Amino acid sequence: MLGTLLVCATLLAVDGDTIKCNGVNMRDMGDGAPNVSGYDTPEVRNAKCQEELELGRAATSAMNELLKQAEVYDSGKRDRYGRPLVWVRLKDGRSVGSVMIEAGLAREWWPGYKADWCN
Numbered sequence: 001m002l003g004t005l006l007v008c009a010t011l012l013a014v015d016g017d018t019i020k021c022n023g024v025n026m027r028d029m030g031d032g033a034p035n036v037s038g039y040d041t042p043e044v045r046n047a048k049c050q051e052e053l054e055l056g057r058a059a060t061s062a063m064n065e066l067l068k069q070a071e072v073y074d075s076g077k078r079d080r081y082g083r084p085l086v087w088v089r090l091k092d093g094r095s096v097g098s099v100m101i102e103a104g105l106a107r108e109w110w111p112g113y114k115a116d117w118c119n
Contacts, residue, residue, distance in 0.1 A: 030101070
């Protein structure tokens with residue numbers, strides 16, 4: 001069981017791994033578990049290089065497209081920034097995170113992970 005299905009009157013991508021459901025920022029965990037595993041995408045707001053910025057924009061765009069056919073499930077947990085941790089699933093059951101990883105727009109995340117999108 002994934003958690004509580006959320007009804008989002010408005011659903012959009014903040015970036016490649018953060019969504020906004022009804023005005024609330026939420027962190028998607030992909031196939032992960034709250035604060036244990038998940039996925040990471042390049043930054044748009046605080047990109048460290050042009051390559052990261054371009055990849056971040058592509059990830060955000062891809063997330064917006066995927067959200068058109070997605071459902072959001074609340075885990076009941078929050079990340080260190082206070083955002084609800086959620087699972088975003090396509091109607092066929094695949095996680096948005098796994099689709100993003102397969103497309104090369106995301107990487108697996110775990111505690112201690114350090115992102116470097118500039119190589």
